[in-house]
Amino acid sequence: MKIGILSDTHGNLSITEKCADVFRKSRVTAIFHCGDIGSFDVLKKLGELNMPVHAVLGNVDRFSNDWKFAPRPEGLQLHGRFGDITLVGKRIALLHSDDRARFNACVESGDYDFVFTGHSHEFHDVMHKNTRCINPGTAGRGAPNACAVLDLEGGVLEQIVL
Numbered sequence: 001m002k003i004g005i006l007s008d009t010h011g012n013l014s015i016t017e018k019c020a021d022v023f024r025k026s027r028v029t030a031i032f033h034c035g036d037i038g039s040f041d042v043l044k045k046l047g048e049l050n051m052p053v054h055a056v057l058g059n060v061d062r063f064s065n066d067w068k069f070a071p072r073p074e075g076l077q078l079h080g081r082f083g084d085i086t087l088v089g090k091r092i093a094l095l096h097s098d099d100r101a102r103f104n105a106c107v108e109s110g111d112y113d114f115v116f117t118g119h120s121h122e123f124h125d126v127m128h129k130n131t132r133c134i135n136p137g138t139a140g141r142g143a144p145n146a147c148a149v150l151d152l153e154g155g156v157l158e159q160i161v162l
Helices: 013-026 040-047 065-069 100-109
Strands: 002-006 030-033 053-055 076-078 082-087 090-095 114-116 123-128 131-136 146-151 157-161
Touching: 002 013, 002 131, 013 040, 013 146, 030 040, 040 053, 040 076, 053 082, 090 100, 100 114, 100 131, 123 157, 131 146
Parallel strands: 002 030, 030 053, 053 076, 090 114, 114 131
Antiparallel strands: 002 146, 082 090, 123 131, 146 157
């Protein structure tokens, strides 16, 4: 199962569209947004791919009534500040990681196969004991703009610079 991972779009719809195109061509079956979404329009754009979209809020996201009452795309799951998702037997923590204590607790717990994060705008792929920590980099602010595709079962991760 291939999934798409992006973070820190900061409302940048043109980069979000490029990520969506990468995800479509890579035939991902779910998308994970690691926060600092910036605009509900970003989630609507990802929702156009007609697959599950898991998203968390980042430190710059303000969950306004516009987001709360906007029609949600089919499959969108806005988890608040933290998501705990299991796919193909893999347990995933989804957070922005501006809360370092929560990030460290997730990694140190050993409860998760993967921890997907954002915030730093820098790509990383690090193993800590049995937990793989992935930050896809920024898809909206800073350079290079990027997203990632991960084969959950095979473990192959590809960062795509846009």
